[in-house]
Amino acid sequence: MPCRTWPASLWLAGYSKVLLRPLLLFFVAACLLVAGQQAHAHPDADADADADVPRVSAANLAEGLSLRGQWRFQPGDDLSWANPALDDSQWQTLGVPQRWPTGGYPEQGQMGWYRLSLIVDPELRGTRLLDQLAVRMGKVLSAYELYAGGELIGSVGRLPPLNETDYDRERVLSISESAVDADGRLVLALRVWGGEAALVDSWGAGPISGEFKLGYFRDLLIGGVIAELPGLIFAAMTLFFGCYHLYLYGRNRNLEAFFWFGLMACNVAVYGVMITQWKYITDLSFLSMKKIEFGAVYLLPAVGMQMIWSLLGLPISRWLRAYQVSFVAASLLVVLIPGHTVHYQTLSIWQLWIIPIMAWAPWVLLRESRAGNAEARTVLLGTIIFIGAAVNDMLIDMVHLETARIAPLGFIAVLVAMAVSLANRFTTMCRELEVEVAERTAELSEANEQLARVARFDHLTGLLNRRGFADEAEREIGRAARTDRPLSVLLADVDNFKLFNDQHGHVCGDKVLKRAARLLQGRLREVDKVARWGGEEFILLLPETDLDGAAVLGESLRKTIAENLFEFGEQRLSITMTFGIASFRKGETLEACIARADTALYHGKENGRNKVMIGNYKGLSIVN
Numbered sequence: 001m002p003c004r005t006w007p008a009s010l011w012l013a014g015y016s017k018v019l020l021r022p023l024l025l026f027f028v029a030a031c032l033l034v035a036g037q038q039a040h041a042h043p044d045a046d047a048d049a050d051a052d053v054p055r056v057s058a059a060n061l062a063e064g065l066s067l068r069g070q071w072r073f074q075p076g077d078d079l080s081w082a083n084p085a086l087d088d089s090q091w092q093t094l095g096v097p098q099r100w101p102t103g104g105y106p107e108q109g110q111m112g113w114y115r116l117s118l119i120v121d122p123e124l125r126g127t128r129l130l131d132q133l134a135v136r137m138g139k140v141l142s143a144y145e146l147y148a149g150g151e152l153i154g155s156v157g158r159l160p161p162l163n164e165t166d167y168d169r170e171r172v173l174s175i176s177e178s179a180v181d182a183d184g185r186l187v188l189a190l191r192v193w194g195g196e197a198a199l200v201d202s203w204g205a206g207p208i209s210g211e212f213k214l215g216y217f218r219d220l221l222i223g224g225v226i227a228e229l230p231g232l233i234f235a236a237m238t239l240f241f242g243c244y245h246l247y248l249y250g251r252n253r254n255l256e257a258f259f260w261f262g263l264m265a266c267n268v269a270v271y272g273v274m275i276t277q278w279k280y281i282t283d284l285s286f287l288s289m290k291k292i293e294f295g296a297v298y299l300l301p302a303v304g305m306q307m308i309w310s311l312l313g314l315p316i317s318r319w320l321r322a323y324q325v326s327f328v329a330a331s332l333l334v335v336l337i338p339g340h341t342v343h344y345q346t347l348s349i350w351q352l353w354i355i356p357i358m359a360w361a362p363w364v365l366l367r368e369s370r371a372g373n374a375e376a377r378t379v380l381l382g383t384i385i386f387i388g389a390a391v392n393d394m395l396i397d398m399v400h401l402e403t404a405r406i407a408p409l410g411f412i413a414v415l416v417a418m419a420v421s422l423a424n425r426f427t428t429m430c431r432e433l434e435v436e437v438a439e440r441t442a443e444l445s446e447a448n449e450q451l452a453r454v455a456r457f458d459h460l461t462g463l464l465n466r467r468g469f470a471d472e473a474e475r476e477i478g479r480a481a482r483t484d485r486p487l488s489v490l491l492a493d494v495d496n497f498k499l500f501n502d503q504h505g506h507v508c509g510d511k512v513l514k515r516a517a518r519l520l521q522g523r524l525r526e527v528d529k530v531a532r533w534g535g536e537e538f539i540l541l542l543p544e545t546d547l548d549g550a551a552v553l554g555e556s557l558r559k560t561i562a563e564n565l566f567e568f569g570e571q572r573l574s575i576t577m578t579f580g581i582a583s584f585r586k587g588e589t590l591e592a593c594i595a596r597a598d599t600a601l602y603h604g605k606e607n608g609r610n611k612v613m614i615g616n617y618k619g620l621s622i623v624n
Contacts, residue, residue: 057121064214070094081191094206110197114192145159150179150187153175167195238266244262275293306324389411476543487584493601494575508568519561580597
């Protein structure tokens, strides 16, 4: 107080030394008197001093009283500093959470103490609510012990000389009612070991992130579980998507992009678990968990590059392949090299090393988008969101930016974009497959029709063959039986066919058969059927034609064929045919009717050929 008075008196002396000097002396005396009274005051008169001390009430405990803010801090290590009666008024203040200055406090063995005093409302004292009191501790680099009322209530990691690092664990620690003294004062003392010097130089030390809150044990515990649920759900969904796409690749090895997406999703899922508190459910050591975390995140750029390039169908150049391999090598090294040192010595290098691909990948996606690649457009948006999230988290590590980590949101954006893109690709593939199947089905139907045609038609003459004729005849026989209409069969054979093959060759024989087929077919009705029965034999099916009508047609055909001449080479040739006719009898089979027509044909051959023979009840008759 006197330090503030003397400059004022000097300023006022310039105006009136006589009038103001007595007043100034009186003011100084009053200040000294008040200071003396405060120095000798009874502790119960400390109401003004406690004005800035956080007060613990039932209301703020129900909501959770935040302990973030300014704590008293003292570098060094002395267990007596846990004593609630210790006067820490001369200690400096340091924010919680807030990292230590660069380099930490090597002269103190990277040890430091934090103290925070709270006043518990009288209404809470002696109630069962104090039995439920607890504190939620966020992340502290690299290990700590927490004291309440001078009692050790919990720790994370191990302090020197054991030196066991664990800077990711968040805990809820119970505070016993005895920690609150008779005056309602609760003193929290945090004993921190920052870690080895190299770690402190790289990442700092002290309380770095998370919630620091006073409340009821059950509420704090449940709140912590709920806060960690999104991370667990994210990891589970990502793992499911990854395994599903790997399964699709297993079913179809042509889906290369699905394989790399599945691998990346599983990699992200592992990393997602390792940055949550759920990892502590396992029996793994903290070092093992950090190896898995760093190995997964260091491998991510290599898998991501392969995924994007395979999705776009682009080749990977030599320099890009070498760049990709460097991330695989970094992932292996960080896993294989023992200890934590490799983690914080390589993280900054890795973060700088991924900057080229963070710039190159969006440019490639933008280029392909302009070229009309639909998948590139989908992935571009997710990649931009991921890069923004990655830059945010990189700034947290590199310049200790005080903000939340949002890398999981970036991963979600990429995975959603990739999933949409791959779904579009899969849909397109299914659509193309459907079109291809339809085309193949049409081709197969056409082929089946051709096969059916080959099975029913004679390849030389184009007429029905035995099978085709039998199918047609069965239908006509059934219809004739239902309608009681006549039906006749005419069997024809080329006379002396063997001589054509022997004298002029088989080419001439084929031409004779084609000629005969054309002449027979040219004189028939649309309902009539003609077929090559075998060799040089032909058969005709004549619906609604009785024996006399068939005889008339047979004679007309015989005469037409006999009068027809055709050229082969330099010769003019003619052919004759012998015909045997039979009419269907009620209840008769096709084979029986054809047998009678064949018998008639045989007798026609014996009687000189070029004849029409009719098979009837009394024997055979010759038309001509």
